[in-house]
Amino acid sequence: MSSASSTGSNRRIYDRYRREAQRADAVITATAADAPPVSWPRDLFGAPRLHTLRDVLLHVITETACLAGHLDAARELLDGRRRPVLTRGPRPGPASGAKSNMGGPGPRRALA
Template identity: 75%
Template sequence: MTDVTVETTPDGEIKALLTSLEGERRHVLGILDGLGEDALRQPALPSGWSCLGLVQHLALDVERFWFRAVVAGDKDVILGLDGSDDAWQVGSDTRAADVLDRYRRETEGANAVITAASADAALAWWPHHLFGEPHLHTLRDVLLHVITETACHAGHLDAARELLDGRRWMVLP
């Protein structure tokens, strides 16, 4: 039997949504560029979240959960759905570079899922036992949700960065 590789090309709508998501992902990493390990771990709000914790949340609870688990159906990749793990908390033995690299890897994995499906593709899995009935139903819905969530968190990182050292994203001198 011959192994045949099928290359998929996303449709125009998926390309446009993915372009928007990629812009938000670049913003997340770009606003953190140049921050040292200590600054990335410094609590940004009284609730205690740090920039590094927010990026880990985006990697695990957003990119991994929504694309690899919910859209693709690989529920074994989920971390923390039973409440035992908190993606917002980064262990002191975890290097910042490892968290940022994990985010990059998760976005690459998400992109593979996104480009292999149509905008109307139904969700492959949903954790009903945790969240009840799904409020999203297609890849399109998930993409729009993740774009919104990533943009919102990029804004949080903007505010945190300005509080840490005064740097602002895309501001002309």
Template identity: 65%
Template sequence: MTAVADAEITALLRCLQVQRDHVLGTVEGLGEEALRRPVLPSGWSCLGMVQHLTLSVERLWFRAVVAGDPEVIDLVGSQDSAWQVASAVPAADVLDGYRYEASLADAVIAASSADADLVWWPFPESEEWRLHSLRDVLLHVITETACHAGHLDAVRELIDGRRWLVNT
């Protein structure tokens, strides 16, 4: 990568890390019951949202789409249940899994060029919407993570009144 691309990717990664920290900070201090309780009519829980971000965002976009990891690609079809966390899975495991998957994503990012073609595309039937490079993926993941952090903010406020910008 050139110095400009390095600086660009470093800046994008810094933005992504702020959003990751926002996700984890928003759910910090919630107990198991609150983390698992669906608050909105759609039925997802805070823990389900973190698991979705782990499997369907960090893992999918970086290890499958950018890096083409065949083991991860094979798991893509099983991610439909990413929003549902089994009762036997401790909340700490889901949160640690998010941190771990983010670290694996960071390794993919560090090993990739900003303009390199993506190795795999999960939506062949939807060619009108397609990302083309690590840069595109980073921008997409930053946007998706920020959007879901906002969802978590609203749910957290409904659970116990805590607001990210006020109570942190």
């Protein structure tokens, strides 16, 4: 595929994504957080497990975070670069005298 047709295809994909995001935003804005889903694909998923808009949104956020992590791991395998990730370090004991400057239970450190 030439770069010109690839660029056009990418633009169509992004445009469709933006339209779908606008539709989702409109539905979310117009719907109460505790409203039940209007429909549920029982043939695909069985009995409903997500009972409110809030449940659905939290599920989407969780799935997006998991998939983003998977993609980042795949990218690391492909290009060999690791980005530093901040995590909470061990809780300092009374003998260490270490103090956190992040307001958390212990110092933060970058993972290698």
